[in-house]
Amino acid sequence: MELYVDRDSWLHRLDPRTKLAFTLAGAVLLLLTNSVWLILGWLVAAHAILLSARVPWARLRWVWRVMLPLTVLVPILWPLFYREGATLIALGPVQITGLSLVRGVAVGLRIDALAFVWFVLLFATDQTRLIRGLVRLGLPYSWGLTAAIALRYLPTLQDTYTTVSEAQQARGLVLGRGHLLKAARAQLPILVAVLIGALRATDQLALALQARAYNPRRPRTSYRELRLTPLDGLLLVGIAAFTLAYLGARLALGFGASPVGFGS
Amino acid sequence: MKRRPPRGPDFGRALPAGLPAPGGASAIVETAVAIAIERLRYSYPPLRPGAPPVEALRGVDLVVRRGELLALMGPIGAGKSTLCQAIAGLVPHAWGGTFGGHVLVEGLDTRRVEPADLCRRVGLVFQDPETQLFNVSVEDEVAFGPESLALPRDEIARRIDWALSVVHLADCRHRSPRQLSGGQKQRLAIAAALAARPAILVLDEPTASLDPRGSREVYQVIAELRRSGDITVVLVEQDAERVAEFADRVAVLAEGRVAALGSPAEVFATPGLPERLGLAPPPVCELAARLRADEPDLPPVVTLADAERALAARLEDRAPSPTLPARGADGQVALSPGPPVLEVRDLWYRYESGVEALRGVSLAVQAGERLAIVGQNGSGKTTLAKHFNGLLRPTRGAVLVEGEDASRRSIGELARRVGYVFQNPDHQIFAATVWDELAFGPRQLGTPEAEVRKRVEEALAFFRLEPYRDEPPAALGFGLRRAVGLAAVLTMHPLVLVLDEPFTGLDWRATAAALDWLRELSRRGHTVVLVTHDMRSVAEFAERVLVLAEGQVVALDSPRSLFQRPDVLAATSLARPQIAELAARLRPHGLIGDSLTVCELAADYRRARGRPPR
Numbered sequence: 001m002e003l004y005v006d007r008d009s010w011l012h013r014l015d016p017r018t019k020l021a022f023t024l025a026g027a028v029l030l031l032l033t034n035s036v037w038l039i040l041g042w043l044v045a046a047h048a049i050l051l052s053a054r055v056p057w058a059r060l061r062w063v064w065r066v067m068l069p070l071t072v073l074v075p076i077l078w079p080l081f082y083r084e085g086a087t088l089i090a091l092g093p094v095q096i097t098g099l100s101l102v103r104g105v106a107v108g109l110r111i112d113a114l115a116f117v118w119f120v121l122l123f124a125t126d127q128t129r130l131i132r133g134l135v136r137l138g139l140p141y142s143w144g145l146t147a148a149i150a151l152r153y154l155p156t157l158q159d160t161y162t163t164v165s166e167a168q169q170a171r172g173l174v175l176g177r178g179h180l181l182k183a184a185r186a187q188l189p190i191l192v193a194v195l196i197g198a199l200r201a202t203d204q205l206a207l208a209l210q211a212r213a214y215n216p217r218r219p220r221t222s223y224r225e226l227r228l229t230p231l232d233g234l235l236l237v238g239i240a241a242f243t244l245a246y247l248g249a250r251l252a253l254g255f256g257a258s259p260v261g262f263g264s
Numbered sequence: 265m266k267r268r269p270p271r272g273p274d275f276g277r278a279l280p281a282g283l284p285a286p287g288g289a290s291a292i293v294e295t296a297v298a299i300a301i302e303r304l305r306y307s308y309p310p311l312r313p314g315a316p317p318v319e320a321l322r323g324v325d326l327v328v329r330r331g332e333l334l335a336l337m338g339p340i341g342a343g344k345s346t347l348c349q350a351i352a353g354l355v356p357h358a359w360g361g362t363f364g365g366h367v368l369v370e371g372l373d374t375r376r377v378e379p380a381d382l383c384r385r386v387g388l389v390f391q392d393p394e395t396q397l398f399n400v401s402v403e404d405e406v407a408f409g410p411e412s413l414a415l416p417r418d419e420i421a422r423r424i425d426w427a428l429s430v431v432h433l434a435d436c437r438h439r440s441p442r443q444l445s446g447g448q449k450q451r452l453a454i455a456a457a458l459a460a461r462p463a464i465l466v467l468d469e470p471t472a473s474l475d476p477r478g479s480r481e482v483y484q485v486i487a488e489l490r491r492s493g494d495i496t497v498v499l500v501e502q503d504a505e506r507v508a509e510f511a512d513r514v515a516v517l518a519e520g521r522v523a524a525l526g527s528p529a530e531v532f533a534t535p536g537l538p539e540r541l542g543l544a545p546p547p548v549c550e551l552a553a554r555l556r557a558d559e560p561d562l563p564p565v566v567t568l569a570d571a572e573r574a575l576a577a578r579l580e581d582r583a584p585s586p587t588l589p590a591r592g593a594d595g596q597v598a599l600s601p602g603p604p605v606l607e608v609r610d611l612w613y614r615y616e617s618g619v620e621a622l623r624g625v626s627l628a629v630q631a632g633e634r635l636a637i638v639g640q641n642g643s644g645k646t647t648l649a650k651h652f653n654g655l656l657r658p659t660r661g662a663v664l665v666e667g668e669d670a671s672r673r674s675i676g677e678l679a680r681r682v683g684y685v686f687q688n689p690d691h692q693i694f695a696a697t698v699w700d701e702l703a704f705g706p707r708q709l710g711t712p713e714a715e716v717r718k719r720v721e722e723a724l725a726f727f728r729l730e731p732y733r734d735e736p737p738a739a740l741g742f743g744l745r746r747a748v749g750l751a752a753v754l755t756m757h758p759l760v761l762v763l764d765e766p767f768t769g770l771d772w773r774a775t776a777a778a779l780d781w782l783r784e785l786s787r788r789g790h791t792v793v794l795v796t797h798d799m800r801s802v803a804e805f806a807e808r809v810l811v812l813a814e815g816q817v818v819a820l821d822s823p824r825s826l827f828q829r830p831d832v833l834a835a836t837s838l839a840r841p842q843i844a845e846l847a848a849r850l851r852p853h854g855l856i857g858d859s860l861t862v863c864e865l866a867a868d869y870r871r872a873r874g875r876p877p878r
Contacts, residue, residue: 149398163688167686169655170653170655170675171708171753172676189704196693197690204395210358212408213379218380219414221415223407
C-alpha cells in the first residue's frame with residue numbers, strides 16, 4: 001500500500017501544498033475538459049512530470065493496469081447508451097455515432113488523466129509531509145495525526161489479516177469454497193480476530209501517544225518544517241495563472257468543450 | 265482546587281469527588297527519592313456495564329530511590345503494568361477508574377499533573393514495539409515527544425541526535441520503523457521516550473517479544489544509560505537471571521500488593537521465599553538452595569558469576585574424583601523406531617520478495633519425539649514450521665506427513681494430523697465463549713458433536729479452564745488466552761503438535777507448567793515440535809534440537825551434545841542456558857560439565873565432592 005516512491009527530485013522537493021494545488025487545479029480543469037486531444041495532452045504532461053521526477057515506468061504501468069477495466073469499458077459502453085451527431089454503424093436497435101465514440105474515449109481517458117494527476121501528488125509526497133501540508137493549510141492536527149496513523153497501520157492490518165487467516169486455516173477453516181454467502185461466513189473467524197486485535201492495538205496506541213506528551217489542546221512545534229521555496233512560489237503563481245486562463249477560455253470561448261478538436 | 269479531568273473518549277469517567285488531599289506527602293521531598301508511592305489503590309472501569317470494577321492494585325507502598333534500577337516481578341495479573349502506568353500518570357488520567365492513595369514522581373502528585381507534563385520526568389516503554397511506534401521514520405518517532413512538548417526546532421534536533429546515539433540507531437535515522445529488527449524497534453522506543461529527557465525510565469517487559477540478540481541489545485543500552493547518567497530505572501521483567509544481573513532491588517507484586525522488596529539476593533536466595541511468592545528464581549539460586557542442605561556455609565548465590573566463584577573454590581578443595589563417563593552417549597537419542605511421522609527432504613523456500621528463507625533443509629521427525637527448532641530471527645525456523653501443516657508449500661523439495669506428500673493435501677486436511685499453535689493467541693481467538701473456541705477446530709474437521717463435546721470437556725479439565733467455560737476468551741488475561749490457544753488446537757487431536765514461540769510473555773513457572781503439559785502429551789504419543797528462543801526449555805524438554813542459521817541446518821543434536829559445541833552456539837549467537845553454562849565453566853575444576861538441569865548439576869557436584877548421590 002506504499003504509494004510513495006522515494007526519490008530525490010525537483011518534484012519531491014516541492015512543498016506538498018504546491019503539489020496539492022496542481023492536483024486540485026488539474027482535477028477541476030480536467031472535469032471541465034471534454035476534448036480528447038486536450039485530455040491526451042494532460043496525460044502526456046502528467047507522465048512527463050512523473051518521469052522527470054524519476055518515478056519508474058513500472059509504477060506508471062501499475063496505474064494503467066489498475067485503471068484498465070474503466071479505460072476499456074467506458075469507451076465501449078458509452079456509445080451504446082449515448083448518441084450524438086451522425087450515425088456511423090447501425091447494429092439493429094443500437095446506433096453508434098462517431099461523435100459519441102470519440103466522447104466515450106475522451107471520458108475513459110479523462111478518468112485515467114485524473115488518476116495520474118493525483119499520482120503526481122501521491123507518488124512524490126510521503127504521507128507525513130502530505131499531512132503536514134494539509135495541517136498547515138488548516139486541517140486540525142488531530143485529524144492529520146489520525147490520517148497519518150491510519151495510513152501507517154494499513155500494512156500492519158493487512159499483515160495481521162494474513163497471519164490470522166493462516167492461524168484459522170491451521171484449525172481447519174476452509175476458505176474460498178462454496179457460494180458467496182458461505183465464503184463470506186468463513187471469513188468471520190478471521191475478521192473477528194482481526195477486529196479484536198485492532199481494538200486492542202488502538203488502546204495501546206492511545207496509551208503510547210499520551211506517554212509521549214500528546215495533547216490535542218496544547219500547541220506543538222514541528223521538527224520537519226515546510227517552507228515554500230522560490231520555485232514553489234513561481235509554480236504556485238504559474239498554476240494560478242494557468243488555471244484562470246484555462247477557465248476563462250473554457251467558459252467564455254468554449255475551449256475544450258467539444259470532444260473533437262479544441263473549440264466548441 | 266480539583267483539576268477537571270481531560271475530555272475525550274478515554275476520559276469519560278470523572279475522578280471520584282471528595283478525594284482526600286495528599287497531606288504532608290507533597291510538602292517535603294527527599295532528594296534521594298525519585299518515586300514515592302503510598303497506599304496506592306486502583307480499579308479499572310468495569311469490563312461490561314453493571315459489572316464490578318476490575319481491582320488491579322490493592323494498597324501498594326513503594327519508594328524508588330534516585331539512580332537505582334528497581335525490578336518489578338510477579339505473576340501475570342499482579343498489577344505490574346498498572347503500576348508502571350500509574351507512575352507515568354496514565355493511570356488514572358487515561359483510564360478513568362477509581363484511584364486512591366498517591367504517587368509522587370519527583371515531588372509531583374500524578375493525580376494533579378497530566379501525563380503530558382509527567383512525561384518530562386517519566387519515560388514509559390511498552391512491551392509491544394508494534395503499537396508504540398506509529399511514525400513513518402525513525403527520526404519522526406524520536407521527534408514526536410519533543411514536538412508535543414512544543415520545544416524549539418534546534419532543541420528537538422539536538423535531542424534526536426543525542427537519543428539516537430544513546431541507543432546506537434544514528435545510522436537508521438531515515439528508515440521506516442517497520443524495517444527494523446525487534447531489538448532495533450525497542451531501542452527506538454527507548455530513544456523516543458528519552459527524547460523528553462526524563463530522569464526516570466519505566467520499561468514494561470521491554471524484551472518479552474524479542475529474540476536473544478535483540479534482548480541483549482536492549483539490556484546493553486540500559487546498562488550504558490545507567491553508567492553514563494543519573495537515571496532511575498523501573499523495569500518489569502519475568503526473566504530472573506536478568507533481574508539478578510541488573511537490578512539493585514526487586515519488588516515482587518502479588519494480587520495488587522507488594523509481597524516482597526529487597527536486593528536480588530534477599531528475594532531469590534532466602535530459603536522458601538521464592539516459592540511462597542510464586543516466583544521462579546534463577547537456576548543457580550535453586551542449585552545453591554539444594555547444595556546448602558549439605559553445605560550451609562555456601563555464600564549467597566544469585567548470578568552465574570557468584571555460582572562459579574563459590575563452587576569452583578570448593579571443588580578445588582578436593583582431589584578430582586575419577587572421571588565418570590558423560591551421560592548418554594554423544595548425540596545418540598533413543599527415538600522410536602519406524603518410519604518418521606514428519607519428513608522434509610532438501611527443502612528450499614523463497615518468499616515472493618525474493619528472500620530465500622530455507623536452503624536445502626532435510627529432517628526426519630520420529631513419532632512421539634520432542635524436537636526443538638532454534639535459531640535467530642530470520643534463520644528460517646517459522647518458515648520451516650509452516651511447511652509442516654501446509655501453510656507454506658516448498659519452492660523445491662518435499663514435505664511428507666506420515667509418509668505422504670503434503671503438497672497433495674489441503675491445509676484443512678493436514679490440520680487433522682498436524683496442529684499448529686501460533687505465537688500470538690490473539691491471532692486465533694474469536695469465539696464468544698471459551699467452550700465455542702475449543703469446539704471450533706474439531707467442528708471444522710467434521711467431528712461428530714458428541715465427540716466434540718467429549719474433547720472440549722477433556723481440554724477444559726486438562727488446562728484448568730473450567731471456571732471460564734462461558735467467558736469470552738478475548739476478555740481473559742494473557743496467560744489464560746495462551747492456554748485457550750493451546751487447548752483449541754489440542755481438541756483437534758493432532759498427531760503432531762507444532763508450537764511457534766509459545767512461551768513469550770510467560771515467566772518460568774508458567775513455562776514449566778506448559779512444558780509439563782507438553783511432556784504429558786508426548787507420553788500419550790503425540791509428537792511435539794517446539795520453535796523457541798528459550799534455551800532453558802530446550803534443555804529441559806527437547807530430545808533433539810535442530811539449529812538453523814540463514815536457512816540452513818547447522819546442527820541436529822541432543823541438547824546435551826549441542827551445549828558441548830561452543831563453536832556452533834557462537835556462530836548462531838545462541839547461548840547455553842544458565843545451568844549448562846555453569847557446568848561447562850566448572851569442568852576444569854573437576855565436574856563432568858554436561859549437566860542440563862539443576863538436579864543433574866547438584867548430583868554431579870555431590871559426586872565431585874565425594875559425597876554419595878541422593
